[in-house]
Amino acid sequence: MRLLLIGYGKMGRTLEQLATQRGHEIVGTIDVTNHHLLSTFTGANVDAAIEFTHPESAFNNVSYCLRNNIPVVCGSTGWLDRFAEATAICEANQGAFFYASNYSVGVNLFFHFNEYVARKMQDYPHFQVSVKEIHHTQKVDKPSGTAITVVDGIQANYPGKQGWLLAPDQATDKISITSDRIGNVVGTHIVRYESENDTIELMHDAHSRTGFAEGAVMAAEWLQNKKGVFGMKDMLNL
Ligand SMILES: NC(=O)C1=CN([C@@H]2O[C@H](COP(=O)(O)OP(=O)(O)OC[C@H]3O[C@@H](n4cnc5c(N)ncnc54)[C@H](OP(=O)(O)O)[C@@H]3O)[C@@H](O)[C@H]2O)C=CC1
Numbered sequence: 671m672r673l674l675l676i677g678y679g680k681m682g683r684t685l686e687q688l689a690t691q692r693g694h695e696i697v698g699t700i701d702v703t704n705h706h707l708l709s710t711f712t713g714a715n716v717d718a719a720i721e722f723t724h725p726e727s728a729f730n731n732v733s734y735c736l737r738n739n740i741p742v743v744c745g746s747t748g749w750l751d752r753f754a755e756a757t758a759i760c761e762a763n764q765g766a767f768f769y770a771s772n773y774s775v776g777v778n779l780f781f782h783f784n785e786y787v788a789r790k791m792q793d794y795p796h797f798q799v800s801v802k803e804i805h806h807t808q809k810v811d812k813p814s815g816t817a818i819t820v821v822d823g824i825q826a827n828y829p830g831k832q833g834w835l836l837a838p839d840q841a842t843d844k845i846s847i848t849s850d851r852i853g854n855v856v857g858t859h860i861v862r863y864e865s866e867n868d869t870i871e872l873m874h875d876a877h878s879r880t881g882f883a884e885g886a887v888m889a890a891e892w893l894q895n896k897k898g899v900f901g902m903k904d905m906l907n908l
């Protein structure tokens with residue numbers, strides 16, 4: 671496939687390596703310095719774009735692709751207040767849009783187990799649930815997109831729990847999320863259920879960015895000849 675990489679930072683470079691290994695051609699790499707070149711790409715010269723940039727730029731990049739007939743796989747986090755708008759643009763243009771807060775297959779299994787555990791734990795309300803995420807110090811958004819997906823999965827399966835708060839310093843009926851930024855940590859997510867007597871934890875720890883890149887390239891391959899808005903549950907049948 672002819673792939674356009676929008677965002678050429680830590681993920682963009684990992685994607686370039688992975689996609690090339692899988693036999694794809696990188697037709698362009700876009701970052702802040704050459705963003706004006708994005709307008710030279712359309713569905714005529716690109717089979718799919720993979721977008722990993724920044725919360726402030728993701729929506730415009732995704733919209734550009736959808737309006738110009740480029741199927742787009744987006745991994746940027748921290749911009750989902752505009753997700754409904756992006757969906758509407760996709761529908762209006764009969765485009766193809768794939769979004770995941772986390773493309774790692776392991777994390778998506780973790781999401782699945784998280785939902786199962788939340789369903790079980792609603793019968794044991796003396797356990798207090800909380801979520802913790804740890805990332806590298808360059809990460810700009812807080813909490814991580816993955817932590818928000820984890821909370822969504824808990825809420826959908828544990829009706830008593832509504833909303834989240836970042837590091838509340840007192841008891842609350844919302845789910846507490848703690849975000850730590852440490853060194854070069856790639857991405858660690860922990861769901862904890864704690865009672866007076868014991869603790870249950872479910873954890874995912876990414877060892878490198880390869881798992882994210884692999885999932886995003888798989889999504890671009892899977893998106894070929896499809897129209898609509900998709901996510902990892904569609905691709906992995908989870
Ligand atoms: N869904 C998932 O599985 C994953 C999601 N992410 C998310 O992906 C995003 C990128 O992560 P990461 O690669 O680590 O970040 P980096 O900061 O390493 O890279 C971001 C890149 O985006 C570029 N950029 C910033 N603004 C624009 C713009 N307007 N148009 C084009 N490019 C732009 C930057 O350019 P420049 O260098 O010139 O500033 C840089 O090349 C983040 O939102 C992160 O949370 C990360 C990993 C996995």
Ligand SMILES: O=C(O)C1=N[C@H](C(=O)O)C[C@H](O)C1
Nearest residue numbers: 747771772809814815816857
């Ligand atoms: O910024 C990162 O690095 C990551 N961001 C994503 C998130 O916000 O969940 C996914 C992954 O954890 C790495």
